[in-house]
Amino acid sequence: MTNLLRHRLFWPLAILALLLLGNLAFTPGFFSIQLRDGHLYGSLIDILRLSAPLVLVALGMTVVIATGGIDLSVGAVVAIAGALACLRISEQDNQQSVSVVLLAVGLALLGSLLLGLWNGFLVAAVGIQPIIATLILMVAGRGIAQLITGGQIITITSDPYRLIGAGYWLTLPFSVLIAVVVTAIAVTLTRRTALGLLIEAVGGNPRASRLAGIRSRRLIVSAYVFCGLCAGVAGLMISSNVSSADGNNAGLLIELDAILAVVIGGTALAGGRFSIAGTVLGAVIIKTLDTTIYTIGITPETTLLFKAVVVIVLCLAQSPAFRNRVFARRRHPDPPAPTASAPKLEVPA
Amino acid sequence: GDSGAGGGSDDKIVMGFAQVGAESGWRTANTKSIQEAAKAAGIELKFSDAQQKQENQIKAIRSYITQRVDVIAFSPVVESGWDTVLKEAKDAGIPVILTDRAVDSPDTSLYKTFIGSDFIIEGERAGEWLKKEYEGKPETVNIVELQGTTGAAPANDRKEGFAKVIGTEPKFKVIASQTGDFTRAKGKEVMDAFLKAQPKIDVLYAHNDDMGLGAIEAIEAAGKKPGVDIKIVTVDAVKDGMQALADGKINYIVECSPLLGPQLMDLAKKVVAGETVEQRVLTEETTFTQEQAKAALPNRQY
Amino acid sequence: MIDLGETKTGTSTAGAALPRLLDARRRYLPVLATLALLALMYGLGAVNYEGFSDTQVLLNVLIDNAFLLVVAVGMTFVILTGGIDLSVGAVVALTTMISASLLEQRGWPPGVVLPLVLLIGAAFGFAMGCVIHFFEIQPFIATLAGMFLARGLCYVISTDSIPITDGFWTTMAQSKLRAGGFFVSTSVLIALVVVLGAAYVLAYTRLGRDVYAVGGSPQSALLMGLPVGRTRIAVYTISGFCSALGGVLLSFYMLSGYGLHATGLELDAIAAVVIGGTLLTGGSGYLFGTVLGVLVLGLIQTIITFQGNLSSWWTKIVIGVLLAAFILLQRAVSRRAS
Amino acid sequence: MATGRAILTMTDIGKHFPGVVALDHVDFRLFPGEVHALMGENGAGKSTLIKVLTGVYQHDHGHMELDGGPVAFAGPLAAQQAGISTVYQEINLCTNLSVAENMFIGREPRRFGHIRWSELRRRAADRLRRLDLDIDVSSPLGAHSLAIQQMVAIARAIDISAKVLILDEPTSSLDAAEVAQLFRVMRQLKEEGMAIIFVTHFLDQVYEISDRITVLRNGRLIGEYRTTELSQLDLVGKMIGGELAVLEQLDEQPKPPVAAIEQGAPVVQARELGRNGSIEPYHLAIHQGEVVGLAGLLGSGRTEAARLLFGADRADHGELLVDGKPVVLRGPHTATAHHIGFCSENRRTEGLVEELTVRENIVLALQASRGWSRPIPRRRQDELVDRYVQALRIRPADPELPVRTLSGGNQQKVLLARWLITEPRLLILDEPTRGIDVGAKAEIQRLVVELADGGMAVLFISAELEEVLRLSHKVAVFRDRRLVTELENTGDLDADRVMAVIAGGAPA
Numbered sequence A: 001m002t003n004l005l006r007h008r009l010f011w012p013l014a015i016l017a018l019l020l021l022g023n024l025a026f027t028p029g030f031f032s033i034q035l036r037d038g039h040l041y042g043s044l045i046d047i048l049r050l051s052a053p054l055v056l057v058a059l060g061m062t063v064v065i066a067t068g069g070i071d072l073s074v075g076a077v078v079a080i081a082g083a084l085a086c087l088r089i090s091e092q093d094n095q096q097s098v099s100v101v102l103l104a105v106g107l108a109l110l111g112s113l114l115l116g117l118w119n120g121f122l123v124a125a126v127g128i129q130p131i132i133a134t135l136i137l138m139v140a141g142r143g144i145a146q147l148i149t150g151g152q153i154i155t156i157t158s159d160p161y162r163l164i165g166a167g168y169w170l171t172l173p174f175s176v177l178i179a180v181v182v183t184a185i186a187v188t189l190t191r192r193t194a195l196g197l198l199i200e201a202v203g204g205n206p207r208a209s210r211l212a213g214i215r216s217r218r219l220i221v222s223a224y225v226f227c228g229l230c231a232g233v234a235g236l237m238i239s240s241n242v243s244s245a246d247g248n249n250a251g252l253l254i255e256l257d258a259i260l261a262v263v264i265g266g267t268a269l270a271g272g273r274f275s276i277a278g279t280v281l282g283a284v285i286i287k288t289l290d291t292t293i294y295t296i297g298i299t300p301e302t303t304l305l306f307k308a309v310v311v312i313v314l315c316l317a318q319s320p321a322f323r324n325r326v327f328a329r330r331r332h333p334d335p336p337a338p339t340a341s342a343p344k345l346e347v348p349a
Numbered sequence B: 001g002d003s004g005a006g007g008g009s010d011d012k013i014v015m016g017f018a019q020v021g022a023e024s025g026w027r028t029a030n031t032k033s034i035q036e037a038a039k040a041a042g043i044e045l046k047f048s049d050a051q052q053k054q055e056n057q058i059k060a061i062r063s064y065i066t067q068r069v070d071v072i073a074f075s076p077v078v079e080s081g082w083d084t085v086l087k088e089a090k091d092a093g094i095p096v097i098l099t100d101r102a103v104d105s106p107d108t109s110l111y112k113t114f115i116g117s118d119f120i121i122e123g124e125r126a127g128e129w130l131k132k133e134y135e136g137k138p139e140t141v142n143i144v145e146l147q148g149t150t151g152a153a154p155a156n157d158r159k160e161g162f163a164k165v166i167g168t169e170p171k172f173k174v175i176a177s178q179t180g181d182f183t184r185a186k187g188k189e190v191m192d193a194f195l196k197a198q199p200k201i202d203v204l205y206a207h208n209d210d211m212g213l214g215a216i217e218a219i220e221a222a223g224k225k226p227g228v229d230i231k232i233v234t235v236d237a238v239k240d241g242m243q244a245l246a247d248g249k250i251n252y253i254v255e256c257s258p259l260l261g262p263q264l265m266d267l268a269k270k271v272v273a274g275e276t277v278e279q280r281v282l283t284e285e286t287t288f289t290q291e292q293a294k295a296a297l298p299n300r301q302y
Numbered sequence C: 001m002i003d004l005g006e007t008k009t010g011t012s013t014a015g016a017a018l019p020r021l022l023d024a025r026r027r028y029l030p031v032l033a034t035l036a037l038l039a040l041m042y043g044l045g046a047v048n049y050e051g052f053s054d055t056q057v058l059l060n061v062l063i064d065n066a067f068l069l070v071v072a073v074g075m076t077f078v079i080l081t082g083g084i085d086l087s088v089g090a091v092v093a094l095t096t097m098i099s100a101s102l103l104e105q106r107g108w109p110p111g112v113v114l115p116l117v118l119l120i121g122a123a124f125g126f127a128m129g130c131v132i133h134f135f136e137i138q139p140f141i142a143t144l145a146g147m148f149l150a151r152g153l154c155y156v157i158s159t160d161s162i163p164i165t166d167g168f169w170t171t172m173a174q175s176k177l178r179a180g181g182f183f184v185s186t187s188v189l190i191a192l193v194v195v196l197g198a199a200y201v202l203a204y205t206r207l208g209r210d211v212y213a214v215g216g217s218p219q220s221a222l223l224m225g226l227p228v229g230r231t232r233i234a235v236y237t238i239s240g241f242c243s244a245l246g247g248v249l250l251s252f253y254m255l256s257g258y259g260l261h262a263t264g265l266e267l268d269a270i271a272a273v274v275i276g277g278t279l280l281t282g283g284s285g286y287l288f289g290t291v292l293g294v295l296v297l298g299l300i301q302t303i304i305t306f307q308g309n310l311s312s313w314w315t316k317i318v319i320g321v322l323l324a325a326f327i328l329l330q331r332a333v334s335r336r337a338s
Numbered sequence D: 001m002a003t004g005r006a007i008l009t010m011t012d013i014g015k016h017f018p019g020v021v022a023l024d025h026v027d028f029r030l031f032p033g034e035v036h037a038l039m040g041e042n043g044a045g046k047s048t049l050i051k052v053l054t055g056v057y058q059h060d061h062g063h064m065e066l067d068g069g070p071v072a073f074a075g076p077l078a079a080q081q082a083g084i085s086t087v088y089q090e091i092n093l094c095t096n097l098s099v100a101e102n103m104f105i106g107r108e109p110r111r112f113g114h115i116r117w118s119e120l121r122r123r124a125a126d127r128l129r130r131l132d133l134d135i136d137v138s139s140p141l142g143a144h145s146l147a148i149q150q151m152v153a154i155a156r157a158i159d160i161s162a163k164v165l166i167l168d169e170p171t172s173s174l175d176a177a178e179v180a181q182l183f184r185v186m187r188q189l190k191e192e193g194m195a196i197i198f199v200t201h202f203l204d205q206v207y208e209i210s211d212r213i214t215v216l217r218n219g220r221l222i223g224e225y226r227t228t229e230l231s232q233l234d235l236v237g238k239m240i241g242g243e244l245a246v247l248e249q250l251d252e253q254p255k256p257p258v259a260a261i262e263q264g265a266p267v268v269q270a271r272e273l274g275r276n277g278s279i280e281p282y283h284l285a286i287h288q289g290e291v292v293g294l295a296g297l298l299g300s301g302r303t304e305a306a307r308l309l310f311g312a313d314r315a316d317h318g319e320l321l322v323d324g325k326p327v328v329l330r331g332p333h334t335a336t337a338h339h340i341g342f343c344s345e346n347r348r349t350e351g352l353v354e355e356l357t358v359r360e361n362i363v364l365a366l367q368a369s370r371g372w373s374r375p376i377p378r379r380r381q382d383e384l385v386d387r388y389v390q391a392l393r394i395r396p397a398d399p400e401l402p403v404r405t406l407s408g409g410n411q412q413k414v415l416l417a418r419w420l421i422t423e424p425r426l427l428i429l430d431e432p433t434r435g436i437d438v439g440a441k442a443e444i445q446r447l448v449v450e451l452a453d454g455g456m457a458v459l460f461i462s463a464e465l466e467e468v469l470r471l472s473h474k475v476a477v478f479r480d481r482r483l484v485t486e487l488e489n490t491g492d493l494d495a496d497r498v499m500a501v502i503a504g505g506a507p508a
């Protein structure tokens, strides 16, 4: 039992369960899943489908954060990828052609890759602080996306393209399948090869890693490239979901959600140890929270308050320091008085 | 008096225009209309984009004052908080024209005129259509509302106007109302949830076409027919929205026209020439039913 | 082998003098480079745009960014300890909102409202500092929750914007300090006083030095017997206070309270601090750098308005490009010199 | 000497960490005017006891009295205010601040709250000069070598006028001269009635300075003894609970003459290798099977010279040859590709990744040289790690613990293990035995000899001259950031002669 309680993912899972149960109280059919038109249909499926793009962006963000960086430009990359693909498709006569869509997707992914490379270059080769290096693309990228769409919404009617974000395959939302596959790739790459270890070392202590002979520059660049690609795929999903590219609003503020997901998942923003499972869980929690807000009828004016409360509760529940302070007080009537100067910093021997 | 027309006043009129941003296709069409109209009218346009920030708009206006343009026009991000900078403009003798949205300053001498739509009226029109549509049917009508960005003026006003009208009949019930941030993606996301949580939805009122279009996707995914199973009324009348209206997926659109460029340039010329103009100029706007949409669609520009 | 043989420890005093000089230069180098580049940018603007060289343009940059400057000062404290404060923009908005609603809807006197909102801001920061310190919650998350909370509170007060017509506020907003045909607003004066005060605190008081120590290494600071907890909580309190003061300045500037005021301000403030050469990991940076950072952002904005023919998207792209150019040059200059 | 009432008593102190009992019913007492040595193997619980005393950790049970009154400190600040001044084992100063500030932060000279900087710098320079250290006090601390940082930490601690002074391995990277200087100051403080707790792994130092010894083993108290009544052999016996004989053996081993080893091309050769402002161009050749020692004073440039060989710093002068062919080191990764290893003196900032486990830290360099795509199979990792956990006696012997929870000495062993498993052709060891207990130190020295016999070239840097002499075939002497001479380690080379060269006497 205590082992279970101490598991990293216990508290996030508990919160998720709580949120879902809360929904059930308001909407009796919340857990029901039906088969409709050959695909699964229900709130839980919705949550998964909505989480898919966020999961992707957060995955990329996890890797970047693990190297000790941060990527603010993911929202812009999301917008650019969607815009590139939709523009390309809208220019073709036959929008239903699979090859047209594949080409457009390839183009968008190539674009995202280059954007990731640019970020990586600024951070690793030039040595600019990640937050400011990616801020550049965050600002300019949004402009580029609008430039591509001409500030309008590009609407397309392409069933193959629709599949990415709104379609179903084997009764499951295709976007969820993509997210699962990318997650599996990320897990394999980081845990089956030595990439995970090297990334954690670089994020944990860059100087020591350099002296251990790790080529951290390449590693960091790859992390940003991966993040760019993930954001690109997410951008395709988001634009495909509504069959249109919105350079202005696609992926707006997704960087905050992604970072939040990473942190809820137990990865420290300072870099080092990371948890992919935690991140996925974090993303699902955030989207569940959104859905909860819509379903239980929180008014838009109080939405943010509700979010704030959930985030605070979530963090406090996860914080060992909080639990120690609260529970310790119960157990020992006379604790070694914790005062302002008694933080439990980890102090090496 | 507008005596101080400094700078390059010899031939061309110089107009400083401080746009809100480019947050939507509607806004982009608005910008384009103004730019094109300026060119056509032979007015030199200094344009700046505030990226949805009032601070930036104020900065831009202040910079136009130091650049001594002949006339300043801008679409206020919000109604409040313009007095200081407008007073500076007045002191510098530069006339100001408001477009698209009003400011709430009690001192109306701060600006010459205001041209634009009235969001409250738009909301009212949507409500009136609904009333007519359900005339004589006594059973309750369950309405869900997709609001614009929380706190944004069009969202506040369209909500208010709509509520005022339908509030007169108790059979209309807004059973869920949530922000969709004026975007398709959010519109779809929220509608998805509404469809699961609400057993019976009769009408969707969306504060703009884009959210309505997103919601249509959600409704279709739920196996329902938009426009039939759920009636949809939206505001804006952008091309995609008109198409959906023509296709019968939307039932009614209240127009909010972004094309106020030509009107604006006319006013600017008059103002600079010292002619008196009306304090409030409404843009020419209408509403669309399915038939009207089919007729209007071929020459819809935005 | 020539042997001077006068040292025991391996360093001669003469040998230490040169490095000392170089060292001092090296330490201020990034800031100096930023200053030089800023001047260069201004020069380019003056050459390219008519009326740009007008001193009032520079003063306008200050007028328009006084509130950002104050907020960035608070952010500098936080970042110097290695933290981050995402709530500043929301606290600014909340301050304008509370001020407006108390003044206009409740009719409270400004003499009460002003101290009250400053107190609320400081208390808000204090609370976040406590959560961060006692419960060991990452600053990013704690202040993100703070951001949601503050914005949420704004909407609870009202989703509309509330105009402020109070006499004191309008006087503050519209009174100008003139000198030789030029003017600045009172906000600029307040902001400069804040900057000077904060610079003094950082350089000449124990709190200031503790901020640097905690940023350098919280563990070491703790083991050196420094009041780590108190310092941490203090910086968030300062940041909260500065945000509230920034909010007051913004409400002077806008004469309104609105829940959507100052959206994204936190990023501007962070960007200003980091462009000014402060390390996000903490422990290194100067307040003067932050002032330069704010000026850089303001000047970029000014150039954009003077350019005057950029479409909305080109505006963004150009901002990005200018920012990139600036940072790359800054980097190149300081690298070349060290 | 210790008479009258104890100034500090700790009774029945217990402290456990998850899975480890670090202190198990330990008693400790300290009298005014004595130097009390706290002895024990790596991981015995010395540092933990100190941290419990100063409030860094809260003890599980037990009781502490300072000056007759019960105390329990909430943190180091409280302990400092109560008159306990401490130098912790890992140097805990802020490298981003200036030397002067590090000495006075928290108690800066002030007037009406205004810090008086010039006064502060003056005082700092003054205090350091008393320790015979003449450095620019306004330079950032991080620009200085570890040894200098250690001196600064000591200077800070002894300047706080306290009742109790705690020094946790203050001498681990100091040279004889600095140690002598430190002892002089300690004696003076003792005269003034201060009580001093002193932790070290150098037995000679214990016998030179201490009045009383407390021995810990595995978190348990073994006993408290008067130094004069406990022989060195007995002390070692009590610490490790057995006999130790490796040390003596090693001394006896005859070394093959340099000429015999230096045949053929050197493995690595530095030709006029130098770097502006840090080390003047130097020549050095290291052959297969050869151990080259570097000797010099604090800050003489040994570390700097070694870093150039590894590409940790970029050389801007001269060239480096590996197997007679010139190579350009573009960074440590090129060096590891040429089978050069470098174990840094600064294990905390340049060595370990504290969050990672012992196993991950050990395999890190090997993995880095193999590249990310060829992970070391888990079984092989466990094998390698187990071998070195055994060989170096890393305690606790659980490779899955985060390395940060290990004691200082054990962390050092982990760092060493990282490089040993890469089996490099040239291994550069910068202060590899820092903070390592007698037993393990002998083990490590034995390993170095073994590896050299097996054909590895070793560059050995240590503040302990005896150690250098015991191991190396050749000693390169540095002074003022310059290689002044190379000495062949034949039978007649002894510490005194090297010292003479270091101090600038006639080259031998």
Ligand SMILES: Nc1ncnc2c1ncn2[C@@H]1O[C@H](COP(=O)(O)OP(=O)(O)OP(=O)(O)O)[C@@H](O)[C@H]1O
Pocket: A347, A348, A349, D017, D018, D020, D021, D022, D040, D041, D042, D043, D044, D045, D046, D047, D048, D049, D089, D395, D396, D404, D405, D406, D407, D408, D409, D410, D435, D437
């Ligand atoms: N923060 C911690 N978390 C878990 N275990 C710890 C922690 N600090 C110390 N330990 C364990 O406590 C034991 C005692 O460690 P301590 O640092 O006191 O040893 P030490 O006697 O100082 O050794 P050394 O001579 O190597 O410095 C070790 O087994 C160590 O692994």
Ligand SMILES: Nc1ncnc2c1ncn2[C@@H]1O[C@H](COP(=O)(O)OP(=O)(O)OP(=O)(O)O)[C@@H](O)[C@H]1O
Pocket: C009, C010, C011, C016, D134, D135, D136, D143, D144, D145, D146, D147, D148, D173, D278, D296, D297, D298, D299, D300, D301, D302, D303, D304, D305, D345, D463, D478
């Ligand atoms: N007296 C000094 N004044 C200023 N800087 C010094 C002094 N001594 C050393 N340093 C700096 O310390 C750094 C390390 O010197 P280095 O490590 O080469 O010395 P070392 O011979 O290894 O001695 P140590 O025993 O201190 O490690 C160098 O960067 C040098 O600039």
Ligand SMILES: [Mg+2]
Pocket: A349, D046, D047, D048, D089, D168, D407, D408, D409
């Ligand atoms: Mg220890």
Ligand SMILES: [Mg+2]
Pocket: D145, D146, D302, D303, D304, D345, D430
């Ligand atoms: Mg050294």
